[in-house]
């Protein structure tokens with residue numbers, strides 16, 4: 001199987017620990033991590049995995065991922081080496097590929113004097129992960145500026161969906177199962193670079209103040225429930241600083257779990273379970289994880 005994958009995609013790593021590719025620094029090995037550089041390469045790869053019934057998983061910047069300790073069977077696709085273009089197409093339209101990091105995109109749009117995605121400043125994902133998760137804050141989500149998204153379906157077919165066809169919800173989007181998102185066109189508004197930079201800077205400073213950015217973490221672990229904030233319920237349940245193995249509820253922000261160095265996915269999952277049970281018991285609120293949990297136990 002290794003030879004076949006190598007033939008389809010020259011840049012492949014085998015038995016690669018996913019802890020190297022997740023911001024929480026947790027996760028067992030993936031059977032194969034592939035870096036396709038062109039659409040044709042990716043399409044052929046997906047056709048092959050489909051014909052061989054081998055599962056595939058798409059990795060972004062790993063900033064919303066908890067990979068279980070036994071890792072990921074099948075192939076993990078990363079677009080971070082081949083799909084990294086950004087360009088302005090007209091006064092308001094930006095074409096961006098999904099391997100681009102959000103921090104780079106946000107800085108680029110500020111420089112070009114294009115406003116609309118300042119709310120994404122400080123989110124450490126890639127454009128692909130942001131589209132998949134409909135990343136954002138209370139100030140705005142990526143879905144609201146999307147004009148169209150191009151992706152490869154699991155049978156290798158290249159498809160473009162206009163915004164009318166894409167359903168974005170709170171931290172969720174709806175694309176065909178197994179689709180690999182490749183690029184998007186975004187509709188932005190001309191504005192002065194200084195005013196955009198000011199907003200970005202304010203958001204980044206706020207994050208440094210309120211989030212444990214100097215320790216490996218995975219962002220907000222739970223979605224905010226319909227009423228109130230997940231962090232408030234967790235803190236009010238006396239869970240700040242609580243630890244399971246190497247995983248701890250951050251003393252800085254209760255909706256963040258940090259890896260103190262040696263955390264396993266099992267530790268993190270046990271802490272997630274503990275938080276859900278305690279918050280349910282104390283406040284009658286069932287918290288729903290925002291993080292994506294993948295791989296074998």
Ligand SMILES: Cc1cc2nc3c(=O)[nH]c(=O)nc-3n(C[C@H](O)[C@H](O)[C@H](O)COP(=O)(O)OP(=O)(O)OC[C@H]3O[C@@H](n4cnc5c(N)ncnc54)[C@H](O)[C@@H]3O)c2cc1C
Pocket residue numbers: 023057058059060061062063064065079098122123124125126127128129130131132133134135136137171179180181182211213217218219220292
């Ligand atoms: C410090 C910190 C702060 C954060 N703050 C925020 C915040 O304010 N708002 C917010 O929304 N999120 C936040 N996050 C979470 C995370 O950054 C976002 O969810 C981000 O959009 C995930 O992108 P990623 O590239 O890291 O995706 P990954 O974590 O790698 O993957 C997430 C999901 O997207 C899928 N995916 C990724 N790329 C593709 C693709 N090309 N095609 C198909 N599927 C794909 C993956 O399969 C997976 O299911 C934060 C995280 C951290 C660590």
